[in-house]
Amino acid sequence: MNVLPAFLRHGFAHGVHPEGFKERTADLPTQRMPFVERYVMPLNQHLGAPATPLVETGERVRRGQRIAEPGAFVSTSLHSPVTGRVTAIANRRFPGGVFARSIEIETDPYATQRLDPRPPVDWRNLTSEGFVSQVQHAGIVGMGGAAFPSHVKYSIPEGQRIDHLLVNGAECEPYLTNDHRLMVERPDALLRGIEIILHNLGAREATIGVELNKPDAITALESQLRPSQPISIVPLEVKYPQGAEKMLIKAIYDKEVPAGELPRDLGIAVNNVGTVVAIADWFETGVPLIERILTVSGPGVVNPSNLIVPLGTPVREVLNYCGGLKDEAIELVMGGPMMGMPIASLDVPVLKGTSGILAFTKIGDSRPREYPCIRCGRCLEACPYFLNPSRLARLAKARLYEEMNNYFVMDCVECGSCTYACPSRIPIVQLIRTAKSQLRQPGAADR
Numbered sequence: 001m002n003v004l005p006a007f008l009r010h011g012f013a014h015g016v017h018p019e020g021f022k023e024r025t026a027d028l029p030t031q032r033m034p035f036v037e038r039y040v041m042p043l044n045q046h047l048g049a050p051a052t053p054l055v056e057t058g059e060r061v062r063r064g065q066r067i068a069e070p071g072a073f074v075s076t077s078l079h080s081p082v083t084g085r086v087t088a089i090a091n092r093r094f095p096g097g098v099f100a101r102s103i104e105i106e107t108d109p110y111a112t113q114r115l116d117p118r119p120p121v122d123w124r125n126l127t128s129e130g131f132v133s134q135v136q137h138a139g140i141v142g143m144g145g146a147a148f149p150s151h152v153k154y155s156i157p158e159g160q161r162i163d164h165l166l167v168n169g170a171e172c173e174p175y176l177t178n179d180h181r182l183m184v185e186r187p188d189a190l191l192r193g194i195e196i197i198l199h200n201l202g203a204r205e206a207t208i209g210v211e212l213n214k215p216d217a218i219t220a221l222e223s224q225l226r227p228s229q230p231i232s233i234v235p236l237e238v239k240y241p242q243g244a245e246k247m248l249i250k251a252i253y254d255k256e257v258p259a260g261e262l263p264r265d266l267g268i269a270v271n272n273v274g275t276v277v278a279i280a281d282w283f284e285t286g287v288p289l290i291e292r293i294l295t296v297s298g299p300g301v302v303n304p305s306n307l308i309v310p311l312g313t314p315v316r317e318v319l320n321y322c323g324g325l326k327d328e329a330i331e332l333v334m335g336g337p338m339m340g341m342p343i344a345s346l347d348v349p350v351l352k353g354t355s356g357i358l359a360f361t362k363i364g365d366s367r368p369r370e371y372p373c374i375r376c377g378r379c380l381e382a383c384p385y386f387l388n389p390s391r392l393a394r395l396a397k398a399r400l401y402e403e404m405n406n407y408f409v410m411d412c413v414e415c416g417s418c419t420y421a422c423p424s425r426i427p428i429v430q431l432i433r434t435a436k437s438q439l440r441q442p443g444a445a446d447r
């Protein structure tokens with residue numbers, strides 16, 4: 001086994017060191033949240049095309065039943081998180097302040113919520129296409145927050161091959177401890193999931209990258225690892241954004257993914273630990289993606305927790321289960337504080353990509369106003385992609401979006417390191433996000 005910390009060998013340049021605040025939940029075992037009255041499953045809760053409903057209003061559904069099929073190849077299935085009845089297929093609130101077409105399900109209060117028994121899938125005898133189709137059918141996406149359909153990563157173009165599976169256990173976002181708990185509590189499932197993926201991709205080896213602030217996760221994984229397994233556990237420096245795909249590849253393999261290329265062009269597939277466990281669950285027990293682990297934390301929540309939550313559970317119910325919000329709570333974020341999305345309504349549901357729900361207070365997060373740029377260069381030192389965030393922010397403020405292409409704006413992964421480092425509190429990443437969404441609009445190039 002490779003025991004040399006990756007950062008002693010390679011590491012990655014730039015990045016920031018925000019305070020972790022992980023001690024609030026790192027040692028709290030995961031609890032299963034009880035079922036609630038109503039669930040909302042947006043059809044677009046993954047990247048790519050929205051799913052297409054397979055059910056109608058009024059129809060009875062069983063827990064784990066497929067309720068929507070992929071709308072395209074880059075799309076995936078949805079399954080009912082609960083046994084109940086479809087009450088609507090209509091627009092419902094979605095994180096980010098918009099509405100999205102969703103399947104709303106009312107829970108049957110008399111149902112046992114037991115999953116129907118399903119035979120395991122014979123994963124050793126699948127074709128490549130069969131494996132891809134199984135993962136798409138199970139509705140599995142990147143569980144680290146991106147929600148990119150996993151089967152797309154496993155669909156390898158002719159002439160390419162995957163040699164390395166890189167399992168992302170960095171969890172570098174402050175506050176979040178859901179991946180940490182998964183590695184501590186289910187190391188066996190994680191290793192079995194790796195075995196399934198390695199076999200079906202024909203990859204030679206797997207590496208699990210874990211930041212050094214999770215020593216119990218490293219111990220748990222090492223205790224389950226058999227010498228015959230081609231799997232290394234590599235401790236990583238605690239640094240943000242260590243968990244970004246390209247940073248992780250640099251830290252572990254000392255390889256850079258060129259702009260416009262994908263990890264698979266270097267023969268690498270990257271999966272979050274939650275994704276790998278979801279793969280193990282599907283192939284071994286036939287349970288599709290109907291729930292996930294998330295962290296509820298931040299100074300504004302009464303009882304910080306790590307929870308297993310059915311997808312579609314309204315945020316309001318999750319917070320109620322955690323004792324509610326403190327009076328001082330003024331802001332809610334879905335995901336981590338660096339890359340997460342503010343939540344405008346407590347009605348928004350937990351999605352496949354929801355790694356956390358964080359509540360912030362006035363006291364802990366007082367926000368002084370923005371000051372002019374003092375040309376200090378700290379944002380340049382922080383950017384792991386060697387962009388010029390200060391220049392990008394100036395152009396975005398002037399709405400010179402097309403000109404931002406000359407400064408590689410589309411290479412920005414929106415990690416927020418520049419905003420964190422800026423002493424003038426300029427909302428750089430928010431400005432870049434707006435510019436990118438403008439540039440993605442149809443006809444942007446002509447304008």
Ligand code: SF4
Nearest residue numbers: 383412413415416418
């Ligand atoms: S410019 Fe983009 S990639 Fe660079 S630090 Fe800022 S958010 Fe991260």
Ligand code: SF4
Nearest residue numbers: 373374376377379422
């Ligand atoms: S960190 Fe802020 S103040 Fe400093 S150069 Fe960048 S944008 Fe300007």
